Amino acid sequence: MTEVATRARHEAVDTLFADWASGAVPGGAVAVVEAGEVRHLNSYGFANLATGTRFRIDHVMPIASVTKHFTTFCVLSLEAAGRLSLEDVVQERFPGMISVAAPITVRQLCNNTSGLRDYITLASLAGGRLMMGLDKGIISDLIKRQYGLNFEPGSAFCYSNTNFVVLSWIIEQVTGKPLGAVFDELIFTPLGMTRSRLVEDPNSKPEHTVNGYVGSRRGGFSPWHWDSHGAGDGGVWSSLEDMAKWEAFVQTDIKASRIFSRMREVPVLPGGQSSNYGFGLYVGAEFGLDWEGHSGGYDGYRSYRLHFPGHNLGVTVMANQTIDPGAAAFEVARCFLEEQHVLDQYAGEYFCGELNCRYQIEAIQGQLLISCAGPFELLMRLPLTRVGDHRFRLARAALLQWDLEFPTTFEFVLDQKGRACDLTVDCEWARQNRFERVR
Numbered sequence: 001m002t003e004v005a006t007r008a009r010h011e012a013v014d015t016l017f018a019d020w021a022s023g024a025v026p027g028g029a030v031a032v033v034e035a036g037e038v039r040h041l042n043s044y045g046f047a048n049l050a051t052g053t054r055f056r057i058d059h060v061m062p063i064a065s066v067t068k069h070f071t072t073f074c075v076l077s078l079e080a081a082g083r084l085s086l087e088d089v090v091q092e093r094f095p096g097m098i099s100v101a102a103p104i105t106v107r108q109l110c111n112n113t114s115g116l117r118d119y120i121t122l123a124s125l126a127g128g129r130l131m132m133g134l135d136k137g138i139i140s141d142l143i144k145r146q147y148g149l150n151f152e153p154g155s156a157f158c159y160s161n162t163n164f165v166v167l168s169w170i171i172e173q174v175t176g177k178p179l180g181a182v183f184d185e186l187i188f189t190p191l192g193m194t195r196s197r198l199v200e201d202p203n204s205k206p207e208h209t210v211n212g213y214v215g216s217r218r219g220g221f222s223p224w225h226w227d228s229h230g231a232g233d234g235g236v237w238s239s240l241e242d243m244a245k246w247e248a249f250v251q252t253d254i255k256a257s258r259i260f261s262r263m264r265e266v267p268v269l270p271g272g273q274s275s276n277y278g279f280g281l282y283v284g285a286e287f288g289l290d291w292e293g294h295s296g297g298y299d300g301y302r303s304y305r306l307h308f309p310g311h312n313l314g315v316t317v318m319a320n321q322t323i324d325p326g327a328a329a330f331e332v333a334r335c336f337l338e339e340q341h342v343l344d345q346y347a348g349e350y351f352c353g354e355l356n357c358r359y360q361i362e363a364i365q366g367q368l369l370i371s372c373a374g375p376f377e378l379l380m381r382l383p384l385t386r387v388g389d390h391r392f393r394l395a396r397a398a399l400l401q402w403d404l405e406f407p408t409t410f411e412f413v414l415d416q417k418g419r420a421c422d423l424t425v426d427c428e429w430a431r432q433n434r435f436e437r438v439r
Contacts (some may be wrong), residue, residue: 008365020044028319029240029367047210064296071232073282115149168232224300350435
């Protein structure tokens with residue numbers, strides 16, 4: 001990729017997070033790594049609103065369930081070393097670890113087909129608050145008191161944090177070391193991820209952390225404090241800088257590539273249906289390309305790791321506010337996967353007589369932008385993101401500036417030459433609004 005193209009894409013990503021860069025609001029950080037090379041590494045907004053400290057790429061925050069793929073990476077590394085088997089039956093290999101009678105394998109734990117009930121949900125049913133006050137003893141008790149299952153092991157998929165706590169116990173028993181020490185030994189220390197570690201005790205948080213916030217720009221933001229034991233289901237804290245190192249390793253190391261190839265394998269369920277969950281990773285297709293990824297979320301913190309193996313392109317989004325990190329990650333990926341000439345066909349001016357309104361569509365630096373000139377204030381160059389062949393919606397950041405019903409879509413109609421001639425804008429309470437291309 002040329003320097004000009006890299007700079008253009010860098011600017012396109014910055015446009016997506018313009019709302020984080022304006023005003024005293026929580027923010028986040030975004031990394032793009034391609035074929036082991038960092039293409040974008042930037043932070044936006046504030047890490048601490050009270051002190052006015054801006055978010056930096058070396059700031060640390062919990063990545064929550066993104067932790068899960070670190071756990072399964074360690075499991076598969078131990079399997080490669082001959083220290084365990086994915087077909088090991090937990091009750092036989094590790095007696096007393098769980099109480100259910102139906103045999104559950106290590107593989108079923110990794111791909112969420114064990115049937116074990118989610119301990120966080122069980123805590124809520126027992127009167128607990130979500131992710132508040134769940135110490136190590138309570139979590140262990142909730143898991144070991146389970147005698148029933150959601151379903152017969154291997155017969156269905158159900159996301160359950162319990163699976164990854166049990167995997168944590170297995171790793172510790174096999175290695176004779178605490179899970180955090182195993183993460184350090186196999187991942188963090190070799191890669192120089194100096195600000196990453198497993199945080200088991202909420203009272204021993206790392207230095208250089210960002211505050212988590214709940215709320216909104218309009219209603220105001222309030223700090224949110226994490227107060228639960230961390231394990232292999234969601235206990236890792238990291239920085240964007242460290243996550244970029246991890247992504248480069250995954251893309252370039254032969255051993256890591258082999259392990260991740262296995263992590264993308266999904267189980268075939270009874271009836272021939274496949275799950276969309278591999279080993280601590282969701283898999284799917286977007287933009288006609290295969291992807292793997294996982295979100296992480298506590299109140300006040302959101303993260304997402306996304307990777308397109310066919311293009312060796314990885315995106316990490318971290319935020320200290322409540323957003324949809326997956327949507328943001330895919331919007332970033334499109335900036336690097338979308339070709340400029342594909343967007344040029346939509347550029348032009350469109351008019352709707354019923355609304356007495358003009359839309360100006362521009363294709364700039366691999367991104368489609370919309371400006372709105374009508375009876376009200378002028379809205380300028382808000383980013384659109386593709387959701388279909390010729391259908392788009394406002395990117396996440398633009399929704400704060402344009403009060404559109406979500407999800408409002410913008411669909412282009414092409415003529416025989418493949419050039420957009422009309423634009424149809426659709427939302428639930430006002431459908432089929434036609435804009436004719438006038439320039």
